[in-house]
Amino acid sequence: MIAPKLRKATLADSAQLLAWHNDPHSLAMSKTKQPVNDWCHEQWLRTVLDDPGCHLFILEDDMRTEAWQKVKIRPVGTGRLQIIRAGTVELSYSVGSTYRGGGYGAKLVGLLCEQAVKLGYQEILAEVHTANTASLCVLLRHGFMLPDSQFLRAVKSLTEA
Secondary structure, eight states, X not given: OOOOEEEEOOGGGHHHHHHHHHOHHHHHHSSOOSOOOHHHHHHHHHHHHHOTTEEEEEEEEXXXXXXXXXXXXXXXXXXEEEEEETXXXXXXXXXXXXGTTTTHHHHHHHHHHHHXXXXXXXXXXXXXXXXXXXXXXXXHHTTOOOOSOXXXXXXXXXXXX
């Protein structure tokens, strides 16, 4: 069996990436709360793949249960490193619903951190939804630190009834 590994995402990954994005749990934990249609997703993916400041990856794993079985490589999650300023990238990631709870989030974040080092970045930022304790634990285990602050930012929308 092989260890999970990262590969660069391609247009051929579009349907899988869209399914992961539109997963109800992913939407609930995301900044973007609305599902995306095929056309908008395809445009976004093309833009991301053409952006030299964005690195989009797919985490793949060997799904064999026995060593003698034929290799079954499956995509299990996705991660992105987006340059936000010189030397700094923002990390975002998602694990497919079928594979959550299997340690793939930790593996994915670890591999993304390794990629960031290989690409020459000095700092990685990540945002996590307050209800996403699993993701928060993964980030803390990989050395991410919460800001040293006694305050959380609160926002009130003045346009909603």
